[in-house]
Amino acid sequence: MTHQSHETAKLTIGDKTLDLPIYHGTVGPDVIDIRRLYSEGGVFAFDPGYTSTGSCESAITYIDGDKGQLLYRGYPIEQLAAKSHFLEVAYLLLYGELPTAEQMEDFESRVTNHTMLHEQMAYFFRGFRRDAHPMAVVCGIMGAMSAFYHDSTDINDAWQREVATIRMIAKMPTIVAWAFKYHVGQPFVYPRNNLDYASNFLNMCFSVPATDYVVDPILSRAMDRIFTLHADHEQNASTSTVRLASSSGANPFACIAAGVACLWGPAHGGANEAALMMLREIGTPDRIPEFIARARDKDDPFRLMGFGHRVYKNFDPRAKVMKQSADEVLGLLGIERNPTLQVAKELERIALEDPYFIEKKLYPNVDFYSGIILDAMGFPTSMFTPIFALARTVGWISQWKEMIEDPQLKIGRPRQLYTGATLRDYVDVENR
Ligand code: SDX
Secondary structure (H helix, E strand, O other): OOEEEEEEEEEEEOOEEEEEEEEEOOOOOOEEOOOOHHHHHOOOOOOHHHOOOOOOOOOOEEEEOOOOEEEEOOEEHHHHHHHOOHHHHHHHHHHOOOOOHHHHHHHHHHHHOOOOOOHHHHHHHHOOOOOOOHHHHHHHHHHHHHHOOHHHOOOOOHHHHHHHHHHHHHHHHHHHHHHHHHHHOOOOOOOOOOOOHHHHHHHHHHOEOOEOOOOOHHHHHHHHHHHHHOOOOOOOHHHHHHHHHHOOOOOHHHHHHHHHHHHOOOOOOOHHHHHHHHHHHHOOHHHHHHHHHHHHOOOOOOOOOOEOOOOOOOOOHHHHHHHHHHHHHHHHOOOOOOHHHHHHHHHHHHHHOOHHHHHOOOOEOHHHHHHHHHHHOOOOHHHHHHHHHHHHHHHHHHHHHHHHOOOOOOOOOOOOOOOOOOOOOOOOHHHO
């Protein structure tokens, strides 16, 4: 819901003064509409990394970085993590309101009945090397879905958009679980309709034909909470990738595959894998000062993985919930003396007292503790980011849905500050 302010932003460029509209959202910073900047002012705005640029209007997720607040459709993440469950959060993100009991039953039924993959897709998995990173497999399989589900690729058909939405939310756990099974050389386990979303995923990951497997409710609840915490996060890099890819009219499976690819980076969703590997490299609390010193050293490219954030300049609220969950899950699993968790807590304590981290407002983010829980649940580090992608699929799709349904949808096409060679003629090789 946008309200135009009575005031405008005046920008003087040479002998021109532009009156640029200012819009208020429901909460958060106002925005200056610079769409006329080039046509009337003859200049581009310049904001590499989009540190001060709003790319769209959205009503889905709001972050207050200074307060360390995260709202999904207005509901605080702490309340949703404690009281809701992932499929209900998925419904909220997609449709804007918490579902009634009937709406939830219908949504859950539609998701449950789309969890199987086209049997032919199993051959796609077998085309990869066994030691391929599961993210490479997940990215490839999601992109390949547009080769199998032709009846839900027309983004201009609301019914096809809805079918594609349900298919991706329903099939992502199967894709991620099968990427894991293929990676470890075990047979694929099919989804089971009598299991809830998180339990179904754990069963597909950890059950084997040779023995009965009963999903531990502690792990299932922890898994579901991890999905909720990772579901959406405003216009982060991977969501912006999905929006830009979708703006060309590309099919939804290809656009979500682009989001998976972007999330893989260690500065983004790949940080959970990197953070656990860093904690293991530190090994014992006495080595923490050495790593803090490296993180502070401008000449050392080392970053404290799982720390810092473009938006949060306070605690990432998801990290707080994740830390509580780590204590709970490891305690219930009888591994509260987990050395990696001890190192993480000591590292957090030391870093938060360090002038460098205080000055730069660097706090633990969602990736700092998540790997410790996933490791305790039995996942290898290579599965951490695929699990992040599984959860973020509903956020990507919600943002994609919001954008496609926006009548003002335009293809995204940024401009640049050109610093290359000016016009010159070709020189034949004998004259160079
Ligand atoms: C996610 O955008 C999202 O919402 C993402 C995400 C989501 O849910 O989608 O929240 C998920 O990606 C979380 C972030 C996971 N990444 C990491 O944990 C990797 C480590 N963190 C950094 O790479 C960094 O903090 C970023 C990438 C997360 C944020 O980078 P910014 O906002 O571009 O900040 P910056 O790189 O410009 O850093 C500002 C300053 C720099 O120092 P100066 O150049 O000003 O001297 O802080 C320093 C940085 O060197 N800094 C760090 C640091 N993070 C920033 N120094 C040491 N360790 C760190 N972790």
